[in-house]
Amino acid sequence: MHKQNIDWGNLGFSYIRTDKSYVSDYRNGSWDEGRLTPEHTITMSECACVLHYSQSVFEGLKAYTTEDGRIVTFRPDLNASRMAESAAWLEMPPFPEDRFVDAVTRVVRANESWVPPYGSGATLYIRPFMFGFNSVIGVKPADDYQFRILTTPVGPYFKGGAKPLTIKIADFDRAAPRGTGHIKAGLNYAMSLHAIVQAHNEGYNENLYPDSATRTKVEETGGANIIFIKGNKFITVGSPSILPSITRRSLEYVAEHYLGMEVEEREVLLEELPEFEEAGLCGTAAVISPVGKIVDHGREICFPSGMEQMGPKIQKLYDTLTGIQMGRIEAPEGWIHEI
Numbered sequence: 377m378h379k380q381n382i383d384w385g386n387l388g389f390s391y392i393r394t395d396k397s398y399v400s401d402y403r404n405g406s407w408d409e410g411r412l413t414p415e416h417t418i419t420m421s422e423c424a425c426v427l428h429y430s431q432s433v434f435e436g437l438k439a440y441t442t443e444d445g446r447i448v449t450f451r452p453d454l455n456a457s458r459m460a461e462s463a464a465w466l467e468m469p470p471f472p473e474d475r476f477v478d479a480v481t482r483v484v485r486a487n488e489s490w491v492p493p494y495g496s497g498a499t500l501y502i503r504p505f506m507f508g509f510n511s512v513i514g515v516k517p518a519d520d521y522q523f524r525i526l527t528t529p530v531g532p533y534f535k536g537g538a539k540p541l542t543i544k545i546a547d548f549d550r551a552a553p554r555g556t557g558h559i560k561a562g563l564n565y566a567m568s569l570h571a572i573v574q575a576h577n578e579g580y581n582e583n584l585y586p587d588s589a590t591r592t593k594v595e596e597t598g599g600a601n602i603i604f605i606k607g608n609k610f611i612t613v614g615s616p617s618i619l620p621s622i623t624r625r626s627l628e629y630v631a632e633h634y635l636g637m638e639v640e641e642r643e644v645l646l647e648e649l650p651e652f653e654e655a656g657l658c659g660t661a662a663v664i665s666p667v668g669k670i671v672d673h674g675r676e677i678c679f680p681s682g683m684e685q686m687g688p689k690i691q692k693l694y695d696t697l698t699g700i701q702m703g704r705i706e707a708p709e710g711w712i713h714e715i
């Protein structure tokens with residue numbers, strides 16, 4: 377297969393236009409049959425619902441080239457169901473879940489030359505998204521929608537690759553207790569833009585949001601869930617106001633069934649942070665990015681085995697997860713979807 381002439385090893389996490397996107401329109405109460413398009417711009421009314429009332433949801437997954445040269449995606453059925461849930465929450469018609477997986481397959485095939493080679497450190501990021509399309513001036517859901525999938529080759533989400541991150545406890549709230557923190561909607565990211573610019577200006581890589589109600593519990597960062605290691609325990613946050621990360625749910629399984637760790641998904645208090653030995657951010661974009669230090673308004677919490685490089689337990693989790701994704705380690709039934 378011909379590949380694009382790209383310096384795959386030096387890609388960052390930014391948009392590069394590929395050959396085709398997938399598009400399907402929802403009109404008069406149903407989705408059309410969908411198509412691949414070479415068109416990467418969208419023309420819509422200046423009064424489109426998405427532009428004023430942010431009626432948009434999205435997903436993120438990746439296509440990987442395996443050691444033996446196949447192209448695969450990781451648990452796309454879970455992205456399909458999460459997107460349907462996100463859509464329902466914003467009064468949007470869910471895109472059918474079986475068609476979602478089929479559309480991912482078609483768009484990756486159409487962009488095969490953009491799927492980074494095995495061992496390059498890069499992957500093809502797949503971004504399904506949908507939005508309220510027609511004009512709406514009073515606050516109400518749109519009647520017409522567009523579902524699209526764009527693809528773009530990416531390298532590491534955080535600059536510096538595997539170098540441990542320094543993150544701060546955010547000064548702002550991400551998600552209200554009965555709000556939209558658990559869905560993947562653009563609105564959750566719009567609110568994080570001021571906070572992330574401020575964090576970057578102060579020299580931090582990311583914000584770690586505490587729960588909005590009490591600000592005593594750890595929730596998640598702007599774009600990833602957080603995981604902790606204590607002895608043989610793999611500890612993750614259980615909260616109704618965080619995004620149910622597919623990577624985190626997969627790591628819980630990997631920790632228990634591949635690495636024999638004890639898994640706890642529960643409330644994590646800010647007070648407990650100094651008791652943990654290792655920490656990391658996990659997500660499709662973040663994969664597992666080690667955290668070396670969390671700064672809580674002047675108080676520094678340093679993780680003893682993970683300041684200079686990824687700690688040993690997080691390294692094992694990383695190696696096992698990426699081994700499964702790249703076909704070096706046998707995957708649990710149904711996790712790998714061959715393109």
Ligand code: PLP
Pocket residue numbers: 436596597598599600601619620621622623624658659660661
């Ligand atoms: N949390 C947030 C806020 C995210 O944006 C993401 C990215 O998708 C995640 C967690 C990780 O989720 P996943 O592992 O499904 O990519």
Ligand code: COI
Pocket residue numbers: 435436437598599600659660661662
């Ligand atoms: C992903 O990991 O796929 C996301 O959508 C996170 C985003 C911050 C890039």
